[in-house]
Amino acid sequence: MKYEEDIRHFDEPDFKETLRQYEALLDGDDSVCLEADELTDIAEYYILVQNDSEAANRCISYALSLYPEATSPLIFEARQYMQAGDMKKARLLCMAIPEQEHREVTYLWAEMLIQDKLAESALSYIENRACLYEDEYDYYLYDAAYIFIDYSCFKEAYVLAHQLHNYAPEWYNTWELTADCLLGMEKYEEALTYINKMLDADPFSTEAWNWAAEAHVELRQYNKAIDDTEYALAIDPQCFRSIVLKSTAFLNLHNYEEAIRLINQALEINPSDEFVLTQKAFCLMDMDQLDEAEQTIIEAERIADGKSPNQLYIYEQHAFILAAQERYVEAIEYIKMASSIDKTINYDSIIAEYQQHL
Numbered sequence: 001m002k003y004e005e006d007i008r009h010f011d012e013p014d015f016k017e018t019l020r021q022y023e024a025l026l027d028g029d030d031s032v033c034l035e036a037d038e039l040t041d042i043a044e045y046y047i048l049v050q051n052d053s054e055a056a057n058r059c060i061s062y063a064l065s066l067y068p069e070a071t072s073p074l075i076f077e078a079r080q081y082m083q084a085g086d087m088k089k090a091r092l093l094c095m096a097i098p099e100q101e102h103r104e105v106t107y108l109w110a111e112m113l114i115q116d117k118l119a120e121s122a123l124s125y126i127e128n129r130a131c132l133y134e135d136e137y138d139y140y141l142y143d144a145a146y147i148f149i150d151y152s153c154f155k156e157a158y159v160l161a162h163q164l165h166n167y168a169p170e171w172y173n174t175w176e177l178t179a180d181c182l183l184g185m186e187k188y189e190e191a192l193t194y195i196n197k198m199l200d201a202d203p204f205s206t207e208a209w210n211w212a213a214e215a216h217v218e219l220r221q222y223n224k225a226i227d228d229t230e231y232a233l234a235i236d237p238q239c240f241r242s243i244v245l246k247s248t249a250f251l252n253l254h255n256y257e258e259a260i261r262l263i264n265q266a267l268e269i270n271p272s273d274e275f276v277l278t279q280k281a282f283c284l285m286d287m288d289q290l291d292e293a294e295q296t297i298i299e300a301e302r303i304a305d306g307k308s309p310n311q312l313y314i315y316e317q318h319a320f321i322l323a324a325q326e327r328y329v330e331a332i333e334y335i336k337m338a339s340s341i342d343k344t345i346n347y348d349s350i351i352a353e354y355q356q357h358l
Helices: 002-009 013-026 036-048 053-066 071-083 087-095 103-115 119-150 154-167 172-184 188-201 206-218 222-235 240-252 256-269 274-286 290-304 311-324 328-341 348-355
Strands: none
Touching: 013 036, 036 053, 036 071, 053 071, 071 087, 071 103, 087 103, 103 119, 119 154, 119 172, 154 172, 172 188, 172 206, 188 206, 206 222, 206 240, 222 240, 240 256, 240 274, 256 274, 274 290, 274 311, 290 311, 311 328, 328 348
């Protein structure tokens, strides 16, 4: 949910005005003067919303030309090198930041440890530095935990969530963070305890209703999940996540016609979501519309380009469609592609079944 909060910041009037001023500056208005933090905020917008790294880097270069020792743009630049895999350059930039006790610098050092597959060391580092931030201890723990969540290090994030719970047990953000960790750890019943606290405090939280729906889907309580999404959609009728969760619940109830209707509604909002396209292919296959199912999964595969977090699901579904068309040689190839992604899954029985038809 932290990501959604970050994105919502860019809809605020103050940020929109700052962005307008920066764009005026690009158009030649030399009367505009923006602070280093404001320019870094704009660079984050270009990355997170516009997916335009060139514009973001141009903005940060301008910020550093005005404020060469400013913390925020230096952190941004170091993080860009880190995410590009140049850890040496990222560390050198981070070391060059004068304000080493800045919270975001601490977070950056921890993130680089996580990048190096040293999540436990990163956790120790965060805990050891906590004494520097006693005046903002709650936000320090909350934001630090989300660094770990960003890398799916839920166990380490949960340690910080537990510490936050001891410090601020009745804070909404504590419930949110704890629920997020528990969902990531697949402890859905426990997560619902905190999600319900969130909903008691804010019954108009679309995100919390979606989390409840996600937990109920994983617990195979599909009718409860549908109820959750209906509350979410009453608040935001165009919420993509709510529509997808509702379609998933109907799919699992084998109500493929309603699932397809919702999937098509989701695809009107985002036609390039490979996960939703794969769900559609699944429904079409079960409705015996194999040609359309194949066209749909091919489109999902094209969009995914071999890089989707849902790649395993895509390959499996493509294999099942091919097998339904009695194209077993091709189906086996897709099962092998799936097995190369997750070697813990034993596909031998499926391959043996398909080989019997050759």
